[in-house]
Amino acid sequence: MASAEAIPVAPPNEYYEIRAIPGKGYGCFAVKPIERGTRILADDPLIIVPIAYYMNCDIQQAFDKLSAHEQKLYFSLHSGHGQDPKLWPSRISDQVPEHEKARIIEQHTARTGKDASLISIFQTNCMEKDKGAAVFPHAARFNHCCNPNACFTWNSAIQKETIHAMTDIQPDEQITLSYCDMTHERKLRSWELRHYGFVCDCRACTGDEEDETTFANQSAERRFRLEELERETKNLRGKYLLQGAQDPNFAKKLLEMAALHQQEGDWTARLANVFLDIALVCEVHGDVEMAVVAGAKAVQVKRDCQGADFPDYSKYVDVLRRLKTKLSQKKA
Ligand SMILES: [Zn+2]
Structure with missing residues (x-):
């Protein structure tokens, strides 16, 4: 402009x-x-x-x-x-x-x-x-x-x-x-x-948000649900993640958030962070295979939206490396 x-x-x-x-x-x-x-x-x-x-x-x-x-x-x-x-x-x-x-x-x-x-x-x-x-x-x-x-x-x-x-x-x-x-x-x-x-x-x-066939309606529904999930998981993520992992619905909510961000086209660092939390929760639950899949997604989204030279990118890479090592030890 x-x-x-x-x-x-x-x-x-x-x-x-x-x-x-x-x-x-x-x-x-x-x-x-x-x-x-x-x-x-x-x-x-x-x-x-x-x-x-x-x-x-x-x-x-x-x-x-x-x-x-x-x-x-x-x-x-x-x-x-x-x-x-x-x-x-x-x-x-x-x-x-x-x-x-x-x-x-x-x-x-x-x-x-x-x-x-x-x-x-x-x-x-x-x-x-x-x-x-x-x-x-x-x-x-x-x-x-x-x-x-x-x-x-x-x-x-x-x-x-x-x-x-x-x-x-x-x-x-x-x-x-x-x-x-x-x-x-x-x-x-x-x-x-x-x-x-x-x-x-x-x-x-x-678009008409009241008309269920429109993109505007679907987008509004997704944004509404995302805000709801943000609120519900806010105190269970990041440093509270171990606590979050104890909540039986927590992983399901994170997966729903990841899906909604993607459907809305929000491929930002926020989505990378959701994938990282999914990886860590899977690790807590002993599902290392799934943890590696989510960890790889986290690294990819993070790199795509901010670049490999972004300050905390290495944190994502380190988690993925650790999970991969764990998986290969488990398989051995
Ligand atoms: Zn607009």
Whole structure:
């Protein structure tokens, strides 16, 4: 997405180019078949604000350090300003502390203002980076879809934002990312996306959720069930996994989660983590064969969505190696 005056250009790469979409700005389109797991982009931050609750002055400080060329690039990015003030709450509760009030007013003013500003561009394009946020000039050009074909991650090992293909992508297909949590329901997604200044028109958002034959209905059912399962298993996973393994329905719930994530096309690190937990639970139950199958899935999904250079990828590889050793000992 970009402002009217400059036609954006992708960095030199073999996978995609930026094309105009009539009435909708720009998008990134595949120029050849892209296999799942391909790293489409590794982007350097243009501007970093190392805190989550930033003010305009924090962005200004970072912006002032940029070269004239970089500042121009920053202002060529899309801005979600000019929104209808009626879309946003007009009152701030008295309970909100003064400094937070000032922050909310700044953001509100930027969103509803007539012109693009430092803060409106930051709000529209920033991605999480460590404990703060950053704008990645090329990653920011990828449009949103609630069922995207690619995903993005901050990779601290290489200090770059990466974009990986989550599915096989065909030539001329638009490459999309989800700006919001894929398990969220339509109403919440549309609220989250309003922060970026647009209304999503993907098939999950525009289809009739009441009509059981539509994708929108099936997607809504899956997201609802996933949220339910997330809640039910939250305190049984990760460091509580041994406890979870004692619950007779736990493994079944994890398998259902893995199936739902895949059906929804959510081949992200979250799915890798579900597979890892399935592997570990199978190990606890003595089913090492199944543990190896799930462990291999975990490694594959993890590598496909984040890359083998991602900081905690080795943890997945180590678990799989351990399980494989156990299996060969068992067979011997
Ligand atoms: Zn959507």
